[in-house]
Amino acid sequence: MDKYVCVVTNEVQGSLVPLLSRRADKCDVVLLVQHDMQRYVSYYLDLIRQVVATVELVHIAEHKYHKLRTAFSRLFSGWSDNATAQVNCTGAESLVLLALQEACSVHPCVELIHVDLRDRCITSLTRRTVSDLPACLTVPQLLLCGGYTTSTPVSSPVPKSLRMLCSSLVDHAAQYATALGTLNYYAAQAERRSEVLLDSPIAAMSPLWEVVHLFQQAGLLKYTGNSLVFESEENRLLVNGGWLEAYVHSVVYKLHCQGVITDYRVNAVVCSANGTKNELDIVFSANNILFVIECKTANLMQEKGAVPIYKLKSLIADLSGENAEGMLVCYRNMDTRAATRCEEYDMALLQSSQLANLEETLRNWIEKC
Numbered sequence: 208m209d210k211y212v213c214v215v216t217n218e219v220q221g222s223l224v225p226l227l228s229r230r231a232d233k234c235d236v237v238l239l240v241q242h243d244m245q246r247y248v249s250y251y252l253d254l255i256r257q258v259v260a261t262v263e264l265v266h267i268a269e270h271k272y273h274k275l276r277t278a279f280s281r282l283f284s285g286w287s288d289n290a291t292a293q294v295n296c297t298g299a300e301s302l303v304l305l306a307l308q309e310a311c312s313v314h315p316c317v318e319l320i321h322v323d324l325r326d327r328c329i330t331s332l333t334r335r336t337v338s339d340l341p342a343c344l345t346v347p348q349l350l351l352c353g354g355y356t357t358s359t360p361v362s363s364p365v366p367k368s369l370r371m372l373c374s375s376l377v378d379h380a381a382q383y384a385t386a387l388g389t390l391n392y393y394a395a396q397a398e399r400r401s402e403v404l405l406d407s408p409i410a411a412m413s414p415l416w417e418v419v420h421l422f423q424q425a426g427l428l429k430y431t432g433n434s435l436v437f438e439s440e441e442n443r444l445l446v447n448g449g450w451l452e453a454y455v456h457s458v459v460y461k462l463h464c465q466g467v468i469t470d471y472r473v474n475a476v477v478c479s480a481n482g483t484k485n486e487l488d489i490v491f492s493a494n495n496i497l498f499v500i501e502c503k504t505a506n507l508m509q510e511k512g513a514v515p516i517y518k519l520k521s522l523i524a525d526l527s528g529e530n531a532e533g534m535l536v537c538y539r540n541m542d543t544r545a546a547t548r549c550e551e552y553d554m555a556l557l558q559s560s561q562l563a564n565l566e567e568t569l570r571n572w573i574e575k576c
Contacts, residue, residue, distance in 0.1 A: 216298030219352040221322035228341035275306035345470040373454035386414035394447035448504035
């Protein structure tokens with residue numbers, strides 16, 4: 208293929224997956240730009256320049272079918288007779304699509320294609336064939352599709368001792384919920400300090416005693432009888448709910464190694480074009496879709512549950528619109544209203560006793576999307 212042409216639309220992923228999936232192929236890239244889509248051009252250029260040095264912009268001012276057809280035909284006629292081209296019309300408005308179909312019909316070396324991210328296929332409208340869509344887009348690339356960037360690197364695997372701790376906490380979610388809430392409180396009180404005094408000694412063999420013992424075995428704290436000691440801020444953060452992110456991280460890492468997930472980041476700091484920053488607990492890419500997971504160990508009953516739901520919903524819309532998915536992973540059960548709100552927003556929810564089935568849930572979530 209000598210040329211890759213795409214109509215600039217708000218469906219950046221679908222427009223560029225065929226190009227980004229074959230990095231070894233050198234070709235000229237042409238962007239067809241209408242005035243109302245000008246704001247998306249920078250998103251395209253940031254991604255395209257990862258694989259191609261130069262890009263030609265062709266501005267389309269016409270809004271009538273016959274003028275659009277003539278403009279496209281003139282563009283194709285200007286190429287050499289033996290040049291082959293692929294034109295991606297994903298997201299194009301109907302008049303542009305019809306004009307492209309007509310122009311391509313008289314230029315046999317020009318193939319018109321359409322990408323469906325959700326059905327994971329590429330349809331050749333000229334050859335009337337369907338092929339599989341490669342799952343190739345990384346987290347940084349998908350963020351660029353929405354005008355966001357991240358410099359957060361891929362995280363190292365979760366240590367075995369921390370994985371074992373997480374498994375114990377997840378397997379006894381109902382039993383340890385209240386105790387973990389108490390431990391979270393003490394860990395929060397120890398911010399910027401290495402030690403926090405307890406209100407009273409912990410009763411032996413109580414759920415709180417068991418939980419503290421588990422964290423002590425994992426090397427994340429020391430219990431002195433009247434205080435909790437944290438050797439590092441990293442350890443304190445893990446005790447103060449970060450362990451749940453580590454649990455999700457370990458499962459995501461496993462699916463990444465199995466090829467189910469293309470790319471992932473943990474505690475990713477993402478930055479918008481205007482400098483606004485957000486931190487994502489877990490974000491990964493699969494089948495060219497962006498998946499964002501927010502982890503919560505706090506009590507989110509009643510109206511408390513609305514805040515993370517609204518926040519995640521808004522963030523998903525900004526990051527990648529219809530081509531991003533969100534999930535709340537909660538150690539405690541949310542109330543019925545909050546769970547219903549998640550369903551209304553088409554957001555996945557995993558809570559309490561369901562956590563043990565996280566791997567299967569993520570597999571089904573990815574496949575469904």
